[in-house]
Amino acid sequence: MTLGEPGQGERTAAGSHRGAFSAASIRWTMRLVGLALVVILARLLLGNPIDLFALLTDLSDRLYLALNALSGRSLLLDTLIALPLENALVKGGPVGACFFYAWAAGGSYESKRRRRSILLLTLVAAFLTIVTTKTVGDNTFLPRPFVRSLPSWHLAEVELEATKTLTYRAPLTGSMANRFEALKHGEVDDTDLVSFPSDHAAFFAVLSLGILIASLPAGLIAALWTLVAIMATRVITGLHSPLDIALGLLIGAAILALVQLIGRRFAGGITVWAAQWTMRREAIAASLAFLVIFEAASALEGIKALLQAASELSAAAAA
Amino acid sequence: MRRGLLILLLALVLGGCERLDQRGMALMVEPGYRAEILLTEQDGITSPDGLHWAGDTLYIADEGGHALRAWKPGGPVRTLADQSAGLASPEDVVRGQDGTLFVTDDTAGGVWEMAPGKPVGKLGEAGGFPTEGIALTPVGTLLIGDTAGHRIVEFDGDGEQRPLGGGRIAKPESFAWDAAGRLFIADNKDNVLYVRGRDGKLERRISGQAGFSPESIHFAGEDLFITDSKHGKLFRYNEREGLKVIAVFAGEMENLQGITSDGDRNLFLSIQSDLEQGRGFVVKLSRSAS
Numbered sequence: 001m002t003l004g005e006p007g008q009g010e011r012t013a014a015g016s017h018r019g020a021f022s023a024a025s026i027r028w029t030m031r032l033v034g035l036a037l038v039v040i041l042a043r044l045l046l047g048n049p050i051d052l053f054a055l056l057t058d059l060s061d062r063l064y065l066a067l068n069a070l071s072g073r074s075l076l077l078d079t080l081i082a083l084p085l086e087n088a089l090v091k092g093g094p095v096g097a098c099f100f101y102a103w104a105a106g107g108s109y110e111s112k113r114r115r116r117s118i119l120l121l122t123l124v125a126a127f128l129t130i131v132t133t134k135t136v137g138d139n140t141f142l143p144r145p146f147v148r149s150l151p152s153w154h155l156a157e158v159e160l161e162a163t164k165t166l167t168y169r170a171p172l173t174g175s176m177a178n179r180f181e182a183l184k185h186g187e188v189d190d191t192d193l194v195s196f197p198s199d200h201a202a203f204f205a206v207l208s209l210g211i212l213i214a215s216l217p218a219g220l221i222a223a224l225w226t227l228v229a230i231m232a233t234r235v236i237t238g239l240h241s242p243l244d245i246a247l248g249l250l251i252g253a254a255i256l257a258l259v260q261l262i263g264r265r266f267a268g269g270i271t272v273w274a275a276q277w278t279m280r281r282e283a284i285a286a287s288l289a290f291l292v293i294f295e296a297a298s299a300l301e302g303i304k305a306l307l308q309a310a311s312e313l314s315a316a317a318a319a
Numbered sequence: 320m321r322r323g324l325l326i327l328l329l330a331l332v333l334g335g336c337e338r339l340d341q342r343g344m345a346l347m348v349e350p351g352y353r354a355e356i357l358l359t360e361q362d363g364i365t366s367p368d369g370l371h372w373a374g375d376t377l378y379i380a381d382e383g384g385h386a387l388r389a390w391k392p393g394g395p396v397r398t399l400a401d402q403s404a405g406l407a408s409p410e411d412v413v414r415g416q417d418g419t420l421f422v423t424d425d426t427a428g429g430v431w432e433m434a435p436g437k438p439v440g441k442l443g444e445a446g447g448f449p450t451e452g453i454a455l456t457p458v459g460t461l462l463i464g465d466t467a468g469h470r471i472v473e474f475d476g477d478g479e480q481r482p483l484g485g486g487r488i489a490k491p492e493s494f495a496w497d498a499a500g501r502l503f504i505a506d507n508k509d510n511v512l513y514v515r516g517r518d519g520k521l522e523r524r525i526s527g528q529a530g531f532s533p534e535s536i537h538f539a540g541e542d543l544f545i546t547d548s549k550h551g552k553l554f555r556y557n558e559r560e561g562l563k564v565i566a567v568f569a570g571e572m573e574n575l576q577g578i579t580s581d582g583d584r585n586l587f588l589s590i591q592s593d594l595e596q597g598r599g600f601v602v603k604l605s606r607s608a609s
Contacts, residue, residue, distance in 0.1 A: 141570040153354040154341035186348040186564025
């Protein structure tokens with residue numbers, strides 16, 4: 001099936017089998033990944049002879065160094081890598097388009113309703129993910145990898161422990177080149193000190209996985225874009241470590257799975273009603289979907305700015 | 320079952336985040352320094368403000384603990400004076416040639432004198448106002464920062480006082496003399512570093528610079544070291560190189576306060592993590608071999 005043939009796969013028996021097979025594969029993959037992560041994290045928290053935490057951070061650092069080695073070698077490559085970091089259309093546009101494809105794709109009434117239920121729950125999960133990652137990020141002090149290129153010490157109980165320094169290859173162009181130059185003169189943005197978890201990884205992982213559950217082809221494209229343009233570029237440019245990305249992805253995936261489960265089990269009636277409403281009111285629903293996707297393309301930057309302005313106005317009024 | 324597993328997974332992920340939290344850090348922009356924590360509340364300090372190194376002793380105006388403390392390397396922290404003597408919010412401290420300690424206090428006001436072998440008391444009637452920065456002049460008189468009057472007051476041991484001319488200073492937080500006898504003044508309200516020449520003229524040496532608000536200043540050789548509590552930065556200034564960031568402190572270590580140095584040019588910094596809860600650090604920055 002191609003993007004130019006919406007819903008075609010769902011109208012054929014072969015397509016139906018393929019869809020069922022894919023859905024089962026995704027479910028089993030998610031179960032295995034989930035189980036593995038539970039085991040890893042349980043050992044991480046409960047302790048074991050091997051310091052798994054040190055092992056994971058070491059692995060993350062190695063992967064970061066390998067990917068960051070791509071930076072600063074070619075102006076063309078650095079320009080391409082900088083695009084999804086600085087251009088909202090490039091960053092979120094493709095994922096938004098995939099979302100819209102899954103939203104508007106054809107098929108039977110029932111398959112369309114099912115897709116919209118999944119996508120509506122995905123939007124709820126995306127919102128909860130932003131709230132969660134913001135809350136975790138505000139309470140977790142961890143500098144970005146490019147900041148760790150300078151010698152630093154961090155608090156460990158009542159001692160200052162030398163932080164492992166990471167070599168950094170700055171890009172030849174783009175905002176990260178400027179930020180690194182500013183860092184060398186002691187200019188550190190507050191956001192450069194709270195890299196964990198990657199809210200972009202979490203947010204776009206939720207959208208991509210939600211689209212993947214609703215529509216395999218669109219979901220694969222969205223997931224690939226998220227992996228390459230959102231996640232990899234952030235590691236290459238030193239904005240995030242692979243651990244920031246992986247745990248952001250994990251938080252997003254867990255919230256998505258939880259919302260999908262709860263949405264179906266306990267709020268199935270509301271979810272079905274909302275999905276059917278979007279089908280009865282196609283024009284209004286499409287307009288609203290446009291607004292949501294427009295905002296999603298910038299990872300909710302517009303809403304964040306509006307909330308910030310509202311907060312400042314409220315503070316000014318109170319004063 | 321699946322729901323339970325997911326909730327457990329989410330809880331484990333969020334719980335595991337705690338191990339990544341570094342809480343606070345010192346980032347060295349200028350290479351060649353090594354940072355270590357010298358003193359914490361476990362050693363008997365709370366939220367330190369002004370620091371002064373004299374002889375082999377570090378004197379600490381412990382604002383959160385309402386006390387003046389002293390520490391010698393390898394020894395315990397000693398309390399020289401506290402609330403029982405009337406101290407409320409010790410701001411800055413300096414020691415005279417004869418070993419007398421003078422302490423400012425921006426809550427109780429005035430200047431507190433601790434002469435060797437004598438009880439702690441207020442110095443004359445001078446400085447009934449909230450006091451901030453303190454320094455000894457080359458001729459042995461005291462300079463005191465008067466926050467309420469936006470001025471610097473000079474007075475001698477007999478209690479005679481007079482305002483130091485030159486102009487209005489919003490908050491004279493800290494003073495330092497250079498080798499040429501010029502007085503450097505940190506104003507962390509208007510965010511200005513002033514220089515008062517030997518002729519009494521006040522010059523704005525650094526002002527209106529984004530990301531700069533001088534808290535405490537201290538000369539080590541020809542370099543003026545400046546702490547900035549608002550931006551968590553330690554600066555170095557000299558006329559040849561201008562203003563440079565040495566280190567950035569962040570998280571629980573952002574609120575940089577006092578600064579002093581020993582004879583080996585090691586820097587000592589005080590940090591207030593939580594003034595209300597009485598938490599803070601004294602940090603030593605020493606030149607590393609690498």
